[in-house]
Amino acid sequence: QVQLVESGGGSVQAGGSLRLSCAASRYSYSNNCMGWFRQAPGKERERVAAIYTNPGGSSAYYADSVEGRFTISLDNAKNTLYLQMNILKSEDTAMYYCAASSWVPYSGFCLRRDSYNFWGQGTQVTVSS
Numbered sequence: 001q002v003q004l005v006e007s008g009g010g011s012v013q014a015g016g017s018l019r020l021s022c023a024a025s026r027y028s029y030s031n032n033c034m035g036w037f038r039q040a041p042g043k044e045r046e047r048v049a050a051i052y053t054n055p056g057g058s059s060a061y062y063a064d065s066v067e068g069r070f071t072i073s074l075d076n077a078k079n080t081l082y083l084q085m086n087i088l089k090s091e092d093t094a095m096y097y098c099a100a101s102s103w104v105p106y107s108g109f110c111l112r113r114d115s116y117n118f119w120g121q122g123t124q125v126t127v128s129s
């Protein structure tokens with residue numbers, strides 16, 4: 001059973017930074033997507049950032065709202081996914097979820113929410129202005 005455990009959420013003032021971590025256990029697919037989603041109260045869950053990995057390398061994708069401020073990265077040795085969040089804004093306040101897929105045929109699948117089979121429990125990020 002794949003397990004994803006997020007950590008690193010918290011409260012921060014606008015303009016500050018946080019780094020989220022997602023430790024993955026029993027997870028191993030040659031072509032896969034891992035990503036961060038968020039859901040604010042009363043809103044739909046949205047994809048924030050995703051990373052596609054295959055034996056040839058990896059590529060990252062970002063929502064327009066976080067492009068240039070957030071960075072997704074993967075430490076394969078630790079089987080841990082990160083989201084570095086800088087210049088945080090009040091609109092970044094949400095529950096953040098780590099998600100992972102099983103095997104996918106190509107990177108475009110990482111943009112589809114239904115590609116993600118495995119989800120963490122979430123970590124809260126609150127940004128005060």
